[in-house]
Amino acid sequence: MDFAKELLKWYHAHRRSLPWKRTNDPYKIWLSEIILQQTRVEQGEPYYLRFMERFPTVQDLAAAPLDEVLRLWQGLGYYSRARHLHDTAQQIVAGYGGRFPRSREALLKLKGIGPYTAAAIASFAFNEVAPAIDGNGYRILSRVFGIDEPVDTGAGKKLFAELAEELIPPAHPGDFNQALMDFGSLVCTPARPLCTDCPLSAGCHASAHKSVEKFPVKSKRTAIRTRYFYYLFIRHKNSVFIRKRTEKDIWQGLYEFPLIETAERVPPEKLMAGEKWTALFGDVPVKIGRVSEEIKHQLTHQILYATFYTIDIPNISPALQTGYLNISIEMLDDYSLPRLVTFFLEK
Ligand code: SF4
Known part of the structure; x- marks a missing residue:
């Protein structure tokens, strides 16, 4: 089986028509690639259109305040992107x-552009023979060629890169990628691939050996961390308190309500008797209103269990005065907030 020929034949008959395809503008290609990392096409497409409308050029994006970029990104997750x-x-x-550098090598010198994105831009925009192998590529190649080398090791990555260099047709590198x-995304999917209708099945190792679910092989499973977030939606007259997350952690640069994080689930009495609570409110009398249901929020390597306490206070404690922004409730829309927090506000 001629892998590239069969793949391209399928592609020309079934390719998806998306707004960032059939362009050789490196800015559009780059933007779409970053949005689509860890995001499904259907979810990413409206974001891409919004970004292109607001920032039609790389100059427009560079000149915008970071807060505005984060706000437009709101809901997509993985804010470091x-x-x-x-x-x-x-x-x-x-x-x-x-102007974007015009080769994979030069693109790689930019902080924030990794091997995959550099190859995608170089092949789509500048027709460079540079294979771009992401999760899709690893899955397809490992299944078709029966490669059981783990895809998440240096040796594995090298092996797949070498194979892709051999397979990529010099005349159509962009189409191949x-x-x-x-x-x-459409045929050799992670779960339940469409092997019976697959044009590569005649030469596919995994299909022939009925071992599709064994590929791709991974060396390690990342441990999932569980965290408990108690958000305090503190109202003082018509205002609330927020702070920017500056730590190297999830949601860096986004805003949130005062937060007490614990390593385990904590009942209200214990939370209110704790040090963090006392440090936040001092002598100020608090009136607890609604306590939300616990909301489960799944991230790639973390599960958050969040509970929102609605609290009214008659005056502002020193800790709230110094460590938080005090804004009117209507102004919350002007700040980029994690999806978990907007979910609470919508409710
Ligand atoms: S036969 Fe199945 S496993 Fe093999 S390439 Fe096609 S869809 Fe993927």
């Missing part, structure tokens, strides 16, 4: 006169 996007746009404007992405 938005911060890197903004940072890389500024590097391109400041260091390259607003796009084809791997579309084929991985």
